[in-house]
Amino acid sequence: MDIVSTLRVNRTERPFTADTRTTLLDALREQLDLTGTKKGCDQGACGACTVLLDGKRVLSCLSLAAQCEGREVTTIEGLARDGKLHPVQAAFIRHDGFQCGYCTPGQIMSAVALLKEGRAGSDEEIREFMSGNLCRCGAYPNIVAAIREVARLGSESQ
Amino acid sequence: MTVVTANKLLGDPVDRVDGPLKVTGAAPYPSDVTYPGLVHAVLVQSTIAAGTIRSIDAADAEAAPGVLAVITHENAPALAEGPMTPLLGPAPPSPLKDNRILHHGQHVAIVVAETLEQATAAARLVRIDYEETAPVLGIDNPEAAVLRNPWGLETQRGDAAAALASAEVVYDETFAIAAGTNNPLGLFATVARWEGDRLIVHESTQWPTMARQTLATVFNVPENDVQVLVPYLGGGFGAGLRTWPHAILTALAARLVDRPVKLVLTRPQMFTSVGHRAETTQRLRLGATRAGRLVAIDHVGTSTLGAEAANMEFISIETGAAYACPNVATHDRQVRLNIPSPGWMRGPGSEGNFAIESALDELSYTLGIDPLELRLRNYAEVHPQSGLPWSSKALRECYRVGAERFGWTRRTPEIGSMREGNWLVGYGMAGVTFGGAQLPCQVRVSIRRDGSAHVRSAATDIGTGTYTVATQLAAELLGLDIGQVRVEIGDSDLAPAPPSGGSSLATSLGGAIRDAAGNLLRAFLNVLAEDHRSPLQGRRRDDVTAADGRIHLVDDPSVGETYSDILARHELDELAADGEINPQADGAGMAPSGPFAARFAEVRIDAELGLLRVARIVSAVDAGRILNEKLARSQIIGATVMGIGMTMLEETIFDPGSGRIANATFGDYLIPVNADVPDLDVVFVGEPDRFSPIGSKGLGEVGIVGVSAAIANAVYHATGRRIRSLPITIDQLL
Numbered sequence: 001m002d003i004v005s006t007l008r009v010n011r012t013e014r015p016f017t018a019d020t021r022t023t024l025l026d027a028l029r030e031q032l033d034l035t036g037t038k039k040g041c042d043q044g045a046c047g048a049c050t051v052l053l054d055g056k057r058v059l060s061c062l063s064l065a066a067q068c069e070g071r072e073v074t075t076i077e078g079l080a081r082d083g084k085l086h087p088v089q090a091a092f093i094r095h096d097g098f099q100c101g102y103c104t105p106g107q108i109m110s111a112v113a114l115l116k117e118g119r120a121g122s123d124e125e126i127r128e129f130m131s132g133n134l135c136r137c138g139a140y141p142n143i144v145a146a147i148r149e150v151a152r153l154g155s156e157s158q
Numbered sequence: 159m160t161v162v163t164a165n166k167l168l169g170d171p172v173d174r175v176d177g178p179l180k181v182t183g184a185a186p187y188p189s190d191v192t193y194p195g196l197v198h199a200v201l202v203q204s205t206i207a208a209g210t211i212r213s214i215d216a217a218d219a220e221a222a223p224g225v226l227a228v229i230t231h232e233n234a235p236a237l238a239e240g241p242m243t244p245l246l247g248p249a250p251p252s253p254l255k256d257n258r259i260l261h262h263g264q265h266v267a268i269v270v271a272e273t274l275e276q277a278t279a280a281a282r283l284v285r286i287d288y289e290e291t292a293p294v295l296g297i298d299n300p301e302a303a304v305l306r307n308p309w310g311l312e313t314q315r316g317d318a319a320a321a322l323a324s325a326e327v328v329y330d331e332t333f334a335i336a337a338g339t340n341n342p343l344g345l346f347a348t349v350a351r352w353e354g355d356r357l358i359v360h361e362s363t364q365w366p367t368m369a370r371q372t373l374a375t376v377f378n379v380p381e382n383d384v385q386v387l388v389p390y391l392g393g394g395f396g397a398g399l400r401t402w403p404h405a406i407l408t409a410l411a412a413r414l415v416d417r418p419v420k421l422v423l424t425r426p427q428m429f430t431s432v433g434h435r436a437e438t439t440q441r442l443r444l445g446a447t448r449a450g451r452l453v454a455i456d457h458v459g460t461s462t463l464g465a466e467a468a469n470m471e472f473i474s475i476e477t478g479a480a481y482a483c484p485n486v487a488t489h490d491r492q493v494r495l496n497i498p499s500p501g502w503m504r505g506p507g508s509e510g511n512f513a514i515e516s517a518l519d520e521l522s523y524t525l526g527i528d529p530l531e532l533r534l535r536n537y538a539e540v541h542p543q544s545g546l547p548w549s550s551k552a553l554r555e556c557y558r559v560g561a562e563r564f565g566w567t568r569r570t571p572e573i574g575s576m577r578e579g580n581w582l583v584g585y586g587m588a589g590v591t592f593g594g595a596q597l598p599c600q601v602r603v604s605i606r607r608d609g610s611a612h613v614r615s616a617a618t619d620i621g622t623g624t625y626t627v628a629t630q631l632a633a634e635l636l637g638l639d640i641g642q643v644r645v646e647i648g649d650s651d652l653a654p655a656p657p658s659g660g661s662s663l664a665t666s667l668g669g670a671i672r673d674a675a676g677n678l679l680r681a682f683l684n685v686l687a688e689d690h691r692s693p694l695q696g697r698r699r700d701d702v703t704a705a706d707g708r709i710h711l712v713d714d715p716s717v718g719e720t721y722s723d724i725l726a727r728h729e730l731d732e733l734a735a736d737g738e739i740n741p742q743a744d745g746a747g748m749a750p751s752g753p754f755a756a757r758f759a760e761v762r763i764d765a766e767l768g769l770l771r772v773a774r775i776v777s778a779v780d781a782g783r784i785l786n787e788k789l790a791r792s793q794i795i796g797a798t799v800m801g802i803g804m805t806m807l808e809e810t811i812f813d814p815g816s817g818r819i820a821n822a823t824f825g826d827y828l829i830p831v832n833a834d835v836p837d838l839d840v841v842f843v844g845e846p847d848r849f850s851p852i853g854s855k856g857l858g859e860v861g862i863v864g865v866s867a868a869i870a871n872a873v874y875h876a877t878g879r880r881i882r883s884l885p886i887t888i889d890q891l892l
């Protein structure tokens with residue numbers, strides 16, 4: 001059954017038509033042309049589809065689009081402001097925190113949330129709380145280095 | 159081209175040039191592509207492993223909302239078989255040929271509908287009545303057909319049987335490695351569109367040139383009428399070397415419904431549709447002197463194979479090259495089973511390393527010789543099979559530098575002698591000799607009037623860094639800034655290129671870029687041949703070099719002019735030149751080397767619980783010239799992580815009765831997560847390779863080789879338990 005709904009994505013109201021079965025991930029990718037968020041399993045097991053929902057990280061493949069009406073969705077496309085990369089994005093480039101780049105949007109959204117959650121106190125903590133985001137290219141040590149750096153810069157600037 | 163040939167080992171660690179696109183979600187992967195009017199396809203797969211389809215009832219599916227077509231063997235047009243593939247052998251059989259089922263998860267129908275949800279729902283309505291027969295399963299199954307020396311790659315030298323019979327010390331053991339699944343994170347996708355008789359396909363492939371040839375052959379259209387596009391790919395690890403049946407089905411569906419069609423494999427389908435690492439067993443016999451000199455090696459490698467598919471597998475391929483042993487015999491066997499076709503998975507052939515390097519470790523305890531010393535006593539100074547000098551080999555340096563960084567001398571030789579509280583500590587190491595190839599490759603390089611250079615080839619970047627290293631090389635060879643170079647790859651319309659596979663692409667493409675850059679400088683000099691206004695008039699290629707966007711005399715850099723000035727004066731927008739490499743090892747007077755490495759691992763095992771932790775791994779790698787140190791390190795780290803997965807986690811489990819893969823999800827098939835990864839140290843040693851035009855050897859696979867043996871050897875050192883099967887699981891350690 002089709003529904004007409006509106007999502008607030010990256011600070012913009014985005015009306016869309018979809019099926020009641022449509023996940024947030026498929027709505028973003030197939031309806032709203034926001035293909036930065038990736039599908040790696042569609043089963044809640046890889047983290048590639050991570051987005052922020054009201055500031056908290058969620059797996060968009062496990063969320064129904066219809067249930068997200070009226071809530072604030074932030075995707076990888078909404079992270080850079082005025083053409084300036086978010087510090088986590090810049091750190092991922094500097095530390096080579098990816099190879100194929102497919103897990104990267106999910107890793108970065110997770111990292112942004114993790115820093116907000118205050119879970120980047122040590123390498124062990126970063127590793128543990130980033131373990132929901134698989135990277136088959138095995139960029140993990142570089143991902144940890146990128147997050148560690150942003151965490152340190154953040155705490156220094158406070 | 160002085161810089162490339164200079165004895166410089168480490169290329170600048172510049173950031174990935176495609177980084178900004180990837181961190182903003184703007185890099186377009188095949189599954190991101192859409193078109194107006196695009197419709198979605200979903201596969202129906204067989205639920206038996208062997209037998210025939212008695213009947214298909216697609217009426218309900220066809221009547222479901224939004225459905226445009228249900229294509230089965232009953233209504234599909236006959237498709238030609240794909241072509242013979244260089245490197246890999248015959249193409250996978252074309253789909254929907256007849257009613258026979260050869261494995262669980264075989265594609266038996268493809269459903270096309272307006273939306274993904276509609277196609278998914280309709281696919282469940284396709285009813286299939288099977289006539290089931292008993293599947294042939296299990297690598298040891300006596301009923302399975304066995305192919306002997308299927309690829310003619312067995313090695314013979316001396317008389318291994320006689321030398322074994324008379325050896326002072328004889329070793330004879332068997333090894334087993336579970337099947338594994340490549341599982342690139344990017345779900346493989348095909349978006350196909352026909353414009354009349356022209357086919358455009360956005361495809362998850364590591365080899366656009368071959369994908370184009372395959373689709374052209376299967377659909378019987380000229381190659382020029384097929385375009386395969388893959389500017390970005392979410393990993394491949396070998397899964398994207400073939401043009402698999404699902405891609406052909408998508409193109410077929412697009413033709414039949416006359417709309418652009420998108421198919422994205424599900425994660426479970428990634429286990430059945432795009433190959434996997436074959437399950438393998440090995441029998442390895444060594445003969446040695448008491449002083450630790452190998453006198454004989456006999457190595458039999460057996461791997462699983464699909465019922466009618468082909469897959470070039472050669473577990474023992476490096477065995478003959480690894481050590482200076484006078485008598486060697488290697489044997490390849492493939493066992494035909496009702497399983498999805500295996501294919502290459504990062505480092506095919508590296509399975510043999512696990513056996514050889516475990517066996518040498520065992521021998522070291524038998525003989526009371528340090529494992530590292532034992533390897534040095536059998537060091538192959540020249541290529542042992544041909545007797546030719548290596549084009550480069552710094553394995554000795556890998557051993558020395560790796561051991562030093564690791565602190566190998568701290569190892570006490572007795573089993574279980576290095577405890578830390580409740581933890582048993584073990585040190586293990588392995589040597590690595592691996593193949594690498596340069597393959598024929600072409601490229602076109604041009605310079606425009608604005609001073610920018612453009613590099614175009616049908617190569618791919620699957621995460622390996624092709625965009626970046628091609629940019630760096632072209633900038634270096636043409637005397638430009640990195641920011642002035644644009645690399646366009648991932649398009650089969652561009653100059654033909656080999657796959658991102660076999661650790662070959664960077665060296666092959668790099669060699670072609672070097673050739674093209676030389677030709678381009680020649681083209682500029684040709685333009686100036688009659689130009690009295692140019693200080694370079696009448697100069698030859700050897701007289702000049704390039705720097706800072708200008709061509710100048712080697713002897714006097716003040717004499718020269720910029721590319722832009724030359725093009726402007728001659729009213730040219732652009733000057734282009736082609737380049738290629740066509741490597742010929744015959745007659746080169748040397749044995750082309752692949753990469754070498756030494757791996758050192760420290761493990762910790764909880765004495766009571768059997769918990770195994772890898773504490774750290776040091777990798778010392780000779781891969782010739784390193785084009786970009788930062789990316790190269792990432793490659794080795796990433797492959798080491800995959801090696802940890804292969805050693806401790808990964809196992810594709812085929813249900814022995816039904817042939818169904820029992821763990822085809824990321825929840826059940828475990829790959830390493832961030833918290834699984836220990837401290838990984840990587841160091842590059844050696845020098846530029848003499849056979850490689852740019853001095854580099856392959857890097858994509860060597861990082862996974864030797865990880866398993868180093869860990870298993872460390873486990874033995876800690877516990878006295880010799881594990882000869884992978885993955886190493888907790889029950890083996892209790």
Ligand code: FES
Nearest residue numbers: 042044046047061
């Ligand atoms: S796609 Fe959502 S967790 Fe994998």
Ligand code: FES
Nearest residue numbers: 099101135136137
């Ligand atoms: S960068 Fe390829 S999966 Fe993480």
